[in-house]
Amino acid sequence: MIKRIFTLLCTLFLLAGCEQSATHQTNADLPVADLSMEKGALTVHYIDVGQADSILLVSEGETMLIDGGNRADGPDVVNYLASQGVTKLDYAVGTHPHEDHIGGLPDVIRALEINEFFLPEKTATTRIYSDMMEALEDTDTPVSIPSPGGTFTLGACTVEVQGPNQIYEDANNNSIVLRVTCGNTSFLFTGDMEALAEEDLMDAGFVPAADVLKMGHHGSSTSSSQAFLDAVNPTYVVICCETGNDYGHPHRETLAAIKSRGLTMYRTDTMGTVVAHSDGENITFTTETGAAGETPGSVSQPGAVYIGNKNSQKVHSASCSGLPSEGNRVYFDTLDEALAAGYTICGQCRAE
Numbered sequence: 001m002i003k004r005i006f007t008l009l010c011t012l013f014l015l016a017g018c019e020q021s022a023t024h025q026t027n028a029d030l031p032v033a034d035l036s037m038e039k040g041a042l043t044v045h046y047i048d049v050g051q052a053d054s055i056l057l058v059s060e061g062e063t064m065l066i067d068g069g070n071r072a073d074g075p076d077v078v079n080y081l082a083s084q085g086v087t088k089l090d091y092a093v094g095t096h097p098h099e100d101h102i103g104g105l106p107d108v109i110r111a112l113e114i115n116e117f118f119l120p121e122k123t124a125t126t127r128i129y130s131d132m133m134e135a136l137e138d139t140d141t142p143v144s145i146p147s148p149g150g151t152f153t154l155g156a157c158t159v160e161v162q163g164p165n166q167i168y169e170d171a172n173n174n175s176i177v178l179r180v181t182c183g184n185t186s187f188l189f190t191g192d193m194e195a196l197a198e199e200d201l202m203d204a205g206f207v208p209a210a211d212v213l214k215m216g217h218h219g220s221s222t223s224s225s226q227a228f229l230d231a232v233n234p235t236y237v238v239i240c241c242e243t244g245n246d247y248g249h250p251h252r253e254t255l256a257a258i259k260s261r262g263l264t265m266y267r268t269d270t271m272g273t274v275v276a277h278s279d280g281e282n283i284t285f286t287t288e289t290g291a292a293g294e295t296p297g298s299v300s301q302p303g304a305v306y307i308g309n310k311n312s313q314k315v316h317s318a319s320c321s322g323l324p325s326e327g328n329r330v331y332f333d334t335l336d337e338a339l340a341a342g343y344t345i346c347g348q349c350r351a352e
Helices: 002-008 071-083 105-111 127-138 195-203 226-232 252-261 335-340 347-351
Strands: 042-046 055-059 062-066 088-093 113-118 143-146 151-154 157-163 177-182 185-189 212-214 236-239 264-267 274-278 283-287 306-309 314-317 329-332
Touching (some): 042 185, 062 151, 071 105, 088 105, 088 151, 105 113, 157 195, 185 274, 195 226, 226 252, 236 274, 252 335, 306 335, 314 347
Parallel strands (some): 062 088, 113 143, 212 236
Antiparallel strands (some): 042 055, 042 274, 055 062, 157 177, 274 283, 306 314, 306 329
């Protein structure tokens, strides 16, 4: 198997160029459910696969799938693609080798012809990774490692590879990052990239500005740092997560950051599958539940007082046993205020 993986990962996909944009939103009642051949357009399906990622992009009949959900989601992803009239994929991407991103891809690989399959250089020794590589070999699917700075086209769109810019120990930071432009609109897909890789991406000179940001790592506070959100400067954000998940995603820090910027948010846990459609100038959204985009409400507890530690930049509830000394304290009336100031919730308070 190691030999197979090495053989499949030898090829490099070298490409080039991209641009940014502005947008306007309206809401429709139902998800888009067709394989759009509209000239100059892009449809992005953020498929509801629970605590996982799977995203379908369609432009002028060309298709790309980014991730395939968990192993158990494979048949559902295949069925969803079929419901959209997708019989083959021009591109498929396994952003990084965690099961909630590549778990369903073996089913997709065996069900559909894929012209080009992208993986990061960092591999894994897990059973699901081996299953995916075996499916790729059995179907003779071409595999490439995309290089940061490379570009390729998807219908009317330009896709720029922006990361990963290094090889990291943490698989999340090895996520393939793609910025997709359609006319004067743009979308950013970050997998589970966290703050370290976000900083490296910006240091490498990439401009991640986008109208729509798929929030990293299911809305975790370890991703979508203040500096990165400033650089992306999105109008809309999409969070792919599951109701009542074990990780508490999306974290309160993330929701506070979205709220403080006045961004319009879409969530698969509360809205089901989210579909964004760009005609090159305007972006419209539809959701499975018919819900419109929202700005997060208050994430504070009424009447509570929050105490920050100036040194650690952690914020505590007034009853926390880990409060800092008086000289290191800064007081906030609401949790929103503390989070907007760049503080993060202490581990003990989060557990409570």
